[in-house]
Amino acid sequence: MLLKHRTFQLLLFTCFLATNLPAIAQENFHSGYIITHSNDTIHGYISQVNINIFQKCSFKKTLTDNSTIYTPEEIHAYRFDDNGKFYISKEAPLETGKKLYFLEYLIQGKANIYFMRDDMDHYFAETENDSIMELSERPVLTKNEWGTTYYKQPAFQGKLKYLFKNCPTLFSHIDNTKLQPKDLIKLTKEYHDKTCTTEQCIIFERKVTPIKMHISAVGGISFNTLSFGTLSRTDFQLSPQFGCKFEFENLFFSSEQSTINIGLLMQKYSRYNRSNYQYGEFTTFINKDNIDVKVIALKIPIVYNYTFSASKIRPYIGVGFTNTFILGQNKSLSGNFMIPAGKTFTFYQLGAVGVAGIKYRLKNKHFFNVELNYEYSKDLSTNRFTSLMSNSLSLSIGYEL
8 A cells, every 4th residue: 555655646747747857847038029021129038948939939028917929020120139049020031842941040241050950950041142052961871882871961061062163262161171060150150250341240140058067966765666577566665766867967958958968877776575486387377475686776877858847947858878787786586486596687788768857046056956756777688487587666966065
């Protein structure tokens, strides 16, 4: 009865996160302004959540107002005050046809570079004399005359040479340019400097935010069970978990709310009240009480997290994989009703992990967070009757150092 109650509490917490993430994310409004088609500038607050940010703008004049959703057909542009991100309504020449989007300016001058993301990253360029064209391409598999399959080389460098044809001294620079924001901004800025000779020229450059790393101390409890293949399994029990996590920000240019998190966590699996072992294909389960596995495990989860808000309260979800290394175990268990004869815990296990949590910014600008995660892992054995599997539901708290 106690196990059912604990499971219900954890499931209730998961449902709370799932139902309240969208509502909390709505608080993520930052100062900025919109520009109407009649060139009127209206100051207010814009939602910075990166969901459909290239297809709509959620705007409110004051933080207490209800937000208004603008599409690229309804306004000319919008911009944030704090980070300078500038989005303009413009027709994008995609492979599926032309469509109006809010394209983000990477740089504006004698040549303009734009960015937009749907299921891939899109880069566009135009000059005063040439209309907008897409630089990015989807990877295409092709075959040569000998039947070898390879990916077709992208043609963006040739497109850039065509657009910058009035400045051939840049061609060697273009040959070394990669299709990424830093390189495109540097190249276009150089083109602007070489071709702009009037004081009326302006230049706008989207700043590339540097990569940051944050370290957090974490600790919590794990509600877990172990099983060996389809024959033997334990009940659910609690075990402690502690360690640290490293969070890397600004790895993804197109989504500053995306982070990569790497953990170093120690966990101890100790005593289980009961294990079940199936003796024979058609017989009932045999029970064994008080199983002490004495396992010490080092877990290294690598998780992609998406944060829904940049405000004081920041809900997030994530998915990734985990590596588990067994540092110690009770080897005398081999041959009893829990572990098949001759079987021990293997040194390495691979698994998948999903997380949901909330970060809270403190007055000292550090963060306190609460996280719930589910993990499934198993060893690399292909024997379905003896392979070790672990299922756990963990609740942890953390403090950014």
